[in-house]
Amino acid sequence: MTSPADRAPRPGSRSVASLQNDSVKLIRSLAMRKVRRETGLFVAEGTALIVTARDHGFVPRLLVHGPGAGDSAVARDVIDWAAGAGADCLDVTGPVLAKIAARDNPQSLIAVFEQRWATVPEPARPAGAAPWVALEGVRDPGNLGSIVRTAEAAGAAGVLLAGASCDPFSHEAVRASMGSVFAVPLARMGDAELPALARAWPGTAVGTHLKGRADFRAVAYRAPVLLVMGTEGDGLTAAAAAACGELVRIPMHGRLDSLNLSVATALMLYEIQRNVLRA
Ligand code: SAM
Numbered sequence: 546m547t548s549p550a551d552r553a554p555r556p557g558s559r560s561v562a563s564l565q566n567d568s569v570k571l572i573r574s575l576a577m578r579k580v581r582r583e584t585g586l587f588v589a590e591g592t593a594l595i596v597t598a599r600d601h602g603f604v605p606r607l608l609v610h611g612p613g614a615g616d617s618a619v620a621r622d623v624i625d626w627a628a629g630a631g632a633d634c635l636d637v638t639g640p641v642l643a644k645i646a647a648r649d650n651p652q653s654l655i656a657v658f659e660q661r662w663a664t665v666p667e668p669a670r671p672a673g674a675a676p677w678v679a680l681e682g683v684r685d686p687g688n689l690g691s692i693v694r695t696a697e698a699a700g701a702a703g704v705l706l707a708g709a710s711c712d713p714f715s716h717e718a719v720r721a722s723m724g725s726v727f728a729v730p731l732a733r734m735g736d737a738e739l740p741a742l743a744r745a746w747p748g749t750a751v752g753t754h755l756k757g758r759a760d761f762r763a764v765a766y767r768a769p770v771l772l773v774m775g776t777e778g779d780g781l782t783a784a785a786a787a788a789c790g791e792l793v794r795i796p797m798h799g800r801l802d803s804l805n806l807s808v809a810t811a812l813m814l815y816e817i818q819r820n821v822l823r824a
Contacts, residue, residue, distance in 0.1 A: 555615060557628030558636040564644055568607055568635055572645050572657060578712050585660050587714035590647060592620050595656045597724030599623070605632045605656035611642035614653040623654060632656075647716045660714050663703055663730035665738075668745035674768035675702035676817050678810060679739055681785055682708040682776040689713055690721025691807035692774075697725040699814040700821060702769065704729055707785075708736030739773070740788035746771045752789030753813060754781050755803055761793040761816055770817045777806050 561569060574580045575588045586606060589595055595605070596619065608627040614620040614636075628634045637645070645655055666677055678696055683689050689711055696704050704713075710733070712718060719726050734742070743750040750771040751764065773789055775781030780803075786792055795804060795812055804812070815822070 555610070555624060555634070555636050558610065558624065558634035560637075561635045561641060562638045564641060566635075566641075568609075568633060569637070569641060569645060572607065572609065572655065575657065576647070576716065578715065581660070581712060581714055586657050587660055587719065588647075588655060588657055588716060589719055590655045590716065592617065592623060592654045594719070594724050594727075595623055595627075595654055598656065598658060598727045599626060601727040603658050603661075603727055604630045605658055607635065607657040608632045609635045609637055609642065609645060609655040611637055611653050612639055617653065620654055627656070661731070663732045665705065665732045665734050665742070666702070668742065668747055673702060674821075675700055676768070676770035676772055676814065677702050677705055678814065679705040679707055679742070679771060679773045680710065680806075680810075681736065681739065681774065681782060683710050683774075683806065684777050685806070686711045686713075686715045686718035687721045688777065688805070688807045690718040690723075690726070692810045693718070693722040693729050693731070694725040695807065695811045695814060696729045699811075699818050701814060701818075702730065704731050705739075705742075706731065706733045707739040736782070737784075740784045743771055743773060743785065743788035743790075746790075749791055750789045751791040751793055751813075751817075752781050752786050753795065753809055754786055754792045755794060757792040757794035759791060759793045761795050761813060764791050764793055766817050772810070772813050772817060774806060774810050774813075 581587050605627050610624055678701055693704055713731050748769040749767045752773040773785055
């Protein structure tokens with residue numbers, strides 16, 4: 546009987562049956578933020594995410610596929626494209642795939658990409674009318690992924706991560722973004738730089754605050770808007786709040802003291818883009 550390790554790999558791929566393989570070890574180590582930071586790489590799991598990456602001009606450094614990948618025409622197409630584009634394609638056994646995958650039910654395709662970081666927008670030279678979302682020290686990767694997804698849907702120019710933020714290239718954030726991490730420019734800056742950016746911003750710099758004076762629906766936003774959101778725990782810092790030309794509140798009914806960060810960001814973005822987005 547032929548063991549999985551002996552079966553012929555797909556053309557363009559090499560067979561891997563060992564967890565000691567260097568590429569397999571690299572992919573597994575990318576679960577750690579430290580390794581993602583040092584290598585500038587990240588992992589995307591699942592055919593749909595990898596197709597989205599391809600649509601946005603990303604080419605994987607590594608593409609791993611399991612025994613079932615050849616059964617799907619889309620997966621076959623992705624493997625052929627990745628091999629043709631120069632990716633190192635690994636045809637791994639089921640047990641190896643199960644160890645690499647973050648999910649219990651492993652996806653048949655897993656890819657490693659290079660992170661892309663955009664430059665911080667320059668207030669003196671705004672690149673267009675679309676809003677930027679600035680997040681102060683966002684902690685929850687699920688929130689961050691959802692915000693990046695909403696930023697794409699609402700036509701934002703990009704998402705700016707200020708201060709000690711969670712990693713948009715973690716597995717959880719990438720998955721929550723539904724692939725928007727490949728579409729939305731992501732930039733980062735120190736927390737001390739955000740107030741200066743807000744003060745110099747050419748359009749409305751609006752901070753969201755539970756003690757904001759204005760109702761978020763009552764402000765005439767001037768494009769390009771800089772939307773500044775506070776952390777999940779402590780909210781907007783005093784320095785960022787003081788630097789924003791507008792401080793708004795989203796009214797709430799009942800006993801809760803705040804909305805979830807990604808929900809508040811979505812409400813704000815859709816209000817800011819009210820006259821731009823059409824069904
Ligand atoms: N305890 C925090 C505070 O005191 O601000 C709550 C933080 S809230 C979970 C996270 C962020 O979402 C806030 O910093 C703010 O940017 C935004 N946010 C949530 N609910 C809001 C509301 N009703 N009005 C304005 N901003 C809100």
